Amino acid sequence: MKPAPPNSPRMNRRQFIATTGSLAVSAQIGAPSSASAGAASDVIPRENARPGTRDWMLTKTGIDPKTKYRCPWIEGYCSRTSVRAGGKISFHVSTNPPSPFTIDLYRTGYYGGTGGRHVLSLGSFKGVTQPDPPIGPNRLRECQWEPCTELTIPDDWVSGVYVGKLTSEREGWQSYVIFIVRDDRRADFLFQCSDTTWQAYNRWPDQFALYDDGKDKWYCGPGVDVSFDRPYGKYCQILDAPLSTGSGSWFLWEFPFAYWMEAQGYDVSYISNLDTHADAKGLLRAKGFLSIGHDEYYSIEMYDHLKAAVAAGVNACFFSGDTCWGRIDPRPSTRGTPNRIFSRIDAFGPCLPGADSWAGSNKFPYQTPSEADLIGARNAPPVTGGAAWTCTLPNHWIFAGTGMKKGEGIPGLVGWEWMGMPADIPGLEVVSTGMTRNGSKGPKGEGVYAATIYPGPKKNIVFNAATCWWGDGLSEPPGYVRPKVYTEPRGVDVRAQRITSNILDHIKHGTHTP
Template sequence: MDRRDFLKTSTAAALGAQVFTAPAAHSASASARQPDLIKTENAKPGASYQLTRMRPDGAKSFRSSVIEGYCSRQSVKAGETLEIFVSTAPVARFQIELFRMGYYDGVGARLMATLGPFEGKTQPVPALGEQRLRECTWEATTTVTIPADWPSGVYLGRLSTLPAQAEEPFWQSYLIFIVTDDRPADVLFQCSDNTWQAYNRWPENESLYTDPRAAHAPGVSVSFDRPYGKYVQILDHPLSMGSGEFLLWEYPLCYWLEKEGYDVTYCSNVDNLDPANLKRCKTMISIGHDEYWDLRQYDHVKQAIADGLNVLWLSANDVYMVTPFTPNGQGQPNRRLTRETCFGEFREEEKEAYAKVLGPFEKTGPDERDIIGARTIVPFNGGGDWTCTKPDHWLFAGTGMKQGDSIPGLVGWEFHGEPDLQRPSLEVVAEGNVWAGGTRLGRYAATIFEGPKKNFVFNASTIFWSQGLSSPPGHMIPWSHFSRPHGPDERVQRITRNLLERGLR
């Protein structure tokens, strides 16, 4: 769509909220199978999505109040509406460019629409409420009806101020949402957006980790009705402002899958409250850092595995904290998360080691090993090499890896261990040491086990897995606990292909 098509509003009209509705476009049924959709989409021209100028409020601030925004929903389908809320301080005119993230001949994104210009306003920072909740009730800047020809994917909105004079600077940040659908597809890419929000410290220092009682205190809430601040863990990345954790841990997989032409569709954590979402695909991928789950997500994935779904945990520290969804103050469902307890029992030595940061939890959720094969263990953090233990397994076909061969730095910054060795079909395919802080020894285990219908569940046991797949434009390789991955690796790519090919049979 041409930029001019979206700049039709006059300056007078821009003074209030706008409603964006794209020209009608013919598309196949939203529930029809479209195996070449991603290949066709990525043949279209790409555009740079990256921020050029971004100004945090201060050296230690997590926000950029000069321009920031959020969306009314985590995910949205074609034909549905999405409200976008933006604040500028001081008041400034601005525009919103909406990008779909993918491969696009290596450019990494496609410009889908340019909205505005808008006359900005400074919107209020909400007071700190019960359970340390910060929840905005901003005036909507615009309402977008998702066009029928916008494929499922992760969408970034680039917010840019429009200075009145050429010599004045402009400032930028992101907002983020997911377009999902109902169509059958080979691969379901589940974004880990619950965890993005759990760590979000906007506006001052409000996340699920900043309660003065303990870092993992129960009864603390966060709201999706607020902007994402900059990424806050292990890496100072101000150019991530407003994008959650997607650009760091999830974008390399998105870029690689679409480069390879896989039939992939996308969803948020909240979409798996509907078990039908899992039934339409052959393989689900959890990617990056997928720590925070509602019990209903757990139950639905467990049942989907029993029904034949393949699951790839290309992630770590997964399904660790039980965080039920609840409505926001306006009654909109699933807009708040509250830490209730943890999944699985802690060992006594874990309780002792982390007494100052854990709980107390009166009860625990089910054991995450039932759907992963391993669990988060103490120490939580660390880094190490990903070392092959089963070179004859089909997983390693074509990699050339031998017993004891390692992919350097691939494990980190969190991992899984203590595999469920009581499960008859479970195999440990990679294992080794990790070092937290460079001094405390831990042990990770990557595993695979069979489901009841010739399906399988693979646990890569590292948040860094996607770093071995690609390094898209604007991506930064992380570094943590005196350890780092080395970027794209043909062995990681081949293992992932083997998993997907087996999962598509």
């Protein structure tokens, strides 16, 4: 990454870490500390004051070229997507060839810029080669591997996203397993991990994502099942990141946002998409709900639960793109564990011109409400593309302290999928909009994104950033790989940080800077 020129809003990772200190980003980069403002809880600042390490990062991993996505030398999955303290989770690991292995568990966060804290070592375990699952109905690949161990989550583990670094002792190969520790405390913010989307794009063991019907390269219709009972293969879109194998797309899209939030000391608790699906009351324990990165797949229960939470006064922020496009149907595994299998059964909202050309999309009933009624905007074809994130309402409070003028943009921040077509909701404002381009010739390659904000019924707000790449403007954690397609975001930007802190502080305190 090239150094930022004088007076540039960009900042590279070393500059960012140098100015953040141990907990809070300084005023120099435009993001006031929530911790210093008297946070309701000091759980996150206290956690991040503990010793951190970069040992959570993989150092030796590889991909079997015959499969393109898997690391057969060592790979695994967890029995649950999220678990409370006191709950049990099991780890299911295969090594081929058989090798003894260890599991080192880390909580990801800020930790003085290291990105993680080591919490537990497990093993050594014998290691066996576990069987590849047969191809089931609707191309389901559901592993029924034996667990190597079961863990009861300690009571003092703070809510967060945890990774288990798997290391084979025979040749040193590594990959991850990933899970969320959730809690039930009142918190300022609920950070929803987009793990149904992680799983939808998981092609393990080779071509068995939600997008693989055995015929079309990118199938977008119903009739394909995927299971959480399998390892996460290497991510299959936008980035070539084998050092994140096994972690879904956490490190690619959501981690920069979480890293920045924890550096600020914001009071945040983490949940899975499936917690939003199964625990409607749990959403009411927070002032604000956060959707981050690439958050494409929702059940109708998720949609209804979030609509009800907004109606009850919870603020909702969609710092994400391609959000709530595909409707899924979480259901039990073949062994009866809840919410381990899902398929794509519909798309949210009526079909739009352009979307009808996607393979399989003509098979949907289109009987699901529009995502725009929740988020404030739709997934508008051509859906893909990039642009600068351009200010349209410079006097709006979200731009306070940014110095942004009408028509001024944050280069490359919109991508690679975005939201458009603002909803007809009373009081909705378009705070940023512009033309997107995806490289195709003619109007098929152009679209119009729209970032929006609208008032809820109890002085709450719903904000839509309209881009998958918002986190790139907030931080560049260790190991981060910058995306580049259609546009390339430019990294840490004081304006993106300030807009984010304006919104989060408004939610936290119920007021904003005039």
